Amino acid sequence: MISVKSRILSIIISSMLIVTCLSTAVYGKDLRCSSVIDSKNEYINCHNKDKSKTADLIKFFKNVFSNNIAVNGLSTKEYNWYFQPRNDNTPPEGPKETIKIISNYECYYLGDTSKKTLYLTFDEGYEAGYTAPILDVLKKHNVKAAFFVVKPYITSNPELIKRMVDEGHLVCNHSNHHPSMASIVDVEKFNRELSDVEAEFENVTGKKISKYFRPPMGKYSELSLQYTQNYGYKTIFWSFAYMDWLTDKQPSHETAKKRIMQRTHNGGIMLLHAVSKTNAEILDDVITQWKSQGYELKTLDELPSKH
Numbered sequence: 001m002i003s004v005k006s007r008i009l010s011i012i013i014s015s016m017l018i019v020t021c022l023s024t025a026v027y028g029k030d031l032r033c034s035s036v037i038d039s040k041n042e043y044i045n046c047h048n049k050d051k052s053k054t055a056d057l058i059k060f061f062k063n064v065f066s067n068n069i070a071v072n073g074l075s076t077k078e079y080n081w082y083f084q085p086r087n088d089n090t091p092p093e094g095p096k097e098t099i100k101i102i103s104n105y106e107c108y109y110l111g112d113t114s115k116k117t118l119y120l121t122f123d124e125g126y127e128a129g130y131t132a133p134i135l136d137v138l139k140k141h142n143v144k145a146a147f148f149v150v151k152p153y154i155t156s157n158p159e160l161i162k163r164m165v166d167e168g169h170l171v172c173n174h175s176n177h178h179p180s181m182a183s184i185v186d187v188e189k190f191n192r193e194l195s196d197v198e199a200e201f202e203n204v205t206g207k208k209i210s211k212y213f214r215p216p217m218g219k220y221s222e223l224s225l226q227y228t229q230n231y232g233y234k235t236i237f238w239s240f241a242y243m244d245w246l247t248d249k250q251p252s253h254e255t256a257k258k259r260i261m262q263r264t265h266n267g268g269i270m271l272l273h274a275v276s277k278t279n280a281e282i283l284d285d286v287i288t289q290w291k292s293q294g295y296e297l298k299t300l301d302e303l304p305s306k307h
Contacts, residue, residue, distance in 0.1 A: 069185075071185055071223050072223075074221075074222045074223040074226050075221060075222045075223065076182065076185055076221050076222075076223050077182075077221055077222070078180060078182035078183065078219055078220070078221055079095065079097070079098050079182070079219070079220055079221065080217070080218055080219055081094075081095065081109075081215070081218030081219075081220065081237045081238075082094075082095055082218070083095070083109065083238075083239055085240075085263055086263065086265070087262040087263060089262070089263070089264055089265050090265055091110055091113050091239060091265045091266060091267055091268070092239050092240075092263075092265070094109050094237070094239075101222050101225070102225070104225075105225040105226065105228075105229050105235065106228075106229050106233075106234040106235060106306060107225060107234070107235040107236075107237065108234065108235070108236055108237065108269060108300075108303055108306075109236075109237035109238055109239050109269055110239050110267040110268070110269060111267040111268070111269060111298070111302075111303050111304065112266070112267050112303075112304050113265075113266045113267035114266065114267075115266060115267070115296070116266055116293070116294045116295045116296060117266065117267055117295070117296050117297075117298050117302075118264070118267075118268050118270055118290060118295050118296070118297050118298070119146070119267075119268065119269045119270065119297070119298055119299070119300055119302075119303065120143065120145040120146070120270050120272070120297055121145060121146040121147075121148065121172075121214070121236065121238065121269060121270060121271055121272070121300070122134065122145060122146070122147050122148070122271075122272050122273065122274045123148050123174060123214065123245075123271065123272075123273050123274070124147050124148060124149040124150070124153045124174070124274050125150055125153065125174075125178060125275070126152070126153060126156075126275065127153065127156065127157050127160070127274075127275075128247060128274070128275040128277075130274055130275065130276065130277060130279070130280035131147075131157070131160050131274045132160065132163075133280045134274055134279070134280050134283060135160075135163060135164070135167060135169075137280075137283045137284045137287065138167070138169070138283075138287075139167055140284070141284075141287045141288075141291070143287060143297045144168050144169050144170070144297070144299045145169050145170070145297075145299075146169065146170040146171075146172050146210070146212065146236075146299065146300050147164055147169055147170070147171050147172065147274070148172045148173070148174040148212075148214040148236075149161070149171060149172070149173075149174055149197070149201075150174045150175055150176060150177075150178050150197065150216075151175075151176040151177075151196050151197045151200045152176075154197070154200045154201055154204055155200060158204045161201070161204050161205060162204065162205060165205050165207060170210040170212065170299055170300055170301065171201060171205075171209055171210060172209065172210045172211075172212040172213065172214065172236070172300070173194055173197045173198070173209055173210075173211075173212065173213045173214075173233065174197070174213075174214050174216060175193045175194070175197065175213075175215075175216050176192070176193050176194075176196040176197055177193065178216040178217075179193065179216060180215075180216065180217060180219040181193065181215050181216065181219065181220060181221075181224040181227075181228070182215075182219050182220055182221035182223070182224045183219075184224070185223065187227060190224070190227045190231075191227070191231055194213065194228075194231055194233065197209065210300070210301075211232055211233045211234065212233060212234050212236050212300050213228050213233040213234070213235055213236065214235075214236050214237070215228075215235065215237075218237065220235070234300075234303075236269065236300065237269070238269045238270070238271035239265065239267070239268050239269050239270075240260070240263050240264070240265075240268050240269070240270045240271060241271040241272075242256070242259050242260070242263075244256065244272060244273050244276040244278060244279055245273040245275060245276065247275055247276070247277070250276060250277050250278045251278055252278070253278060253281060253282050256278050256279070256282055257282050257285060257286060257289075260282075260286055261286070261289060264290065264293075264295065
């Protein structure tokens, strides 16, 4: 019988041959760029033929040996959340490769699509001075939003956290260290990413945090979704996002408002970043226009039940 070591060695050798062959085709040009647009993880990857072969090999073997294991029958394969954006005000489609997985858990990226309802959410990794103005606009329009915060944000901005609570907003969990939750297989370590945020929030406000979780960077696995649900949280993805988080490369008011309004849709879970100067400055106009078009802004507590 072939030993386990022999099998592993065989896999490694075969894999190296495959990657080498693929590299010949991939690196035929000096520079190759690919892009994924219109999700929170908008990025452009440029692969240089002289520098990235090693990185690709490392990534390949990481996927082979650590990214496809099963724990209690659940896959640890890491996925990145994305959606297929539309410019005709219709709800987008989620990722086809995981839509069945997502349907098995308390996951949302859309709310009630039968009505003109929106759910406004903000991600808070750090404070750039725009959260207070955003709260001013929300108060003016009597709109309640959800703020997904990491533990360091709570520690550094207790007064803003208290104001969110006092003004009726949901403060929700975005993890302690902002890791890929799909990379955490140990359930106790996974739970600490949630519980540490809970403890700090309760220390600052004396209240319990809202039981909604947004996976950092939109990274998830079947196992991480199960862990999140077992811990008592609903996973909240999104059906709208745009490149608003680069503080030194902010979109113009006109560009941002056009993109937001083109892609507003029934049941939209709208993701904006509170570090965005543009978002803070256009939010009043955006909410005014949403309301003029008949949209009603609801909280995550009003999401339809999943059966």
